[in-house]
Amino acid sequence: KFNLWENPLLGKTLQDEGITKELADYLMQKEYLDEAYSLYRKLMDAHCEVSEIYQKAGYILQMQKRYTEAIRHYEHADLLLPDNVWTNKHLAQCHKLNGNMAQALEYYRKVEAVKPDNLNIALQIGQCLARMEAYTEALAYFYKVEYLEKNPDNARRAIAWCSFVSGKYEEALKYYRLLLEGSSPKAN
Secondary structure, three states: OOOHHOOOHHHHHOOHHHHHHHHHHHHHHHHOHHHHHHHHHHHOOOOOHHHHHHHHHHHHHHHHHOOHHHHHHHHHHHOOOOOOHHHHHHHHHHHHHOOHHHHHHHHHHHHHHHHOOOOHHHHHHHHHHHOOOOHHHHHHHHHHHHHHOOHHHHHHHHHHHHHHOOHHHHHHHHHHHHHHHHHOOOOO
């Protein structure tokens, strides 16, 4: 492990928050995630109330699939810097990956309010709604993505699926045919 800050001689050098943050950022960039998280944790324990520190710590935990812990850090970042698009997007992702579609939807809608033309966010909202079985509302988002996206296969798959489970078999068949004609089929 690359824990120079634990060495009694070198550790004194890293008592400066700026140097600690720079080293944590470097370690994160080089994908020494445990070590970077350890330094971000050290900054948080020293009451460093900078949103970016909590965002990065949350991101590391998200990369390690520790979504519940990541959410806590992202929520703290949101307290320090409310309604940040990056934070809200990652909160939504973590909630979605944890299976909490209602919370994910809430954060995706906050991002949508700031970036209404972001087709990926529209697709994510549609996916959350579909998993919540709100198929009619989900279809509206998927149709928007299909209309505006250059390669709408993901939206078409979602439209076909939502139509099928909603009992709109003709619509589902139409979109499954479009998918089969356009490119190689993928599992939904």
